[in-house]
Amino acid sequence: MNKLVGWLGVLLGFFVAPFQLIKILQTGVTDGISMMTYIFLCLALICYLYEAIRIKSKVFITAQSINLAANIMILVLILK
Secondary structure, eight states, rough: OOOHHHHHHHHHHHTTHHHHHHHHHHHHOTTOHHHHHHHHHHHHHHHHHHHHHHHHHHHHHHHHHHHHHHHHHHHHHOOO
16 A cells, blocks of 8 residues: 555656646746756755665655656756
């Protein structure tokens, strides 16, 4: 059951950043999106990913990898 809840968290978390990324790609607009928020978010995700790798947790490695990739793409688009 614990693994199921973890994977459910991955699934729900997957929909956060990708929807923002899709909206940016469709509209080309990043006005109003805080660059500093995404910088700190990416740094936090790097720390979480490091810890997930250290404890060898597949569910958290997956979650942090997906979120980090999506948020880095958003950050790159903000910086353009």
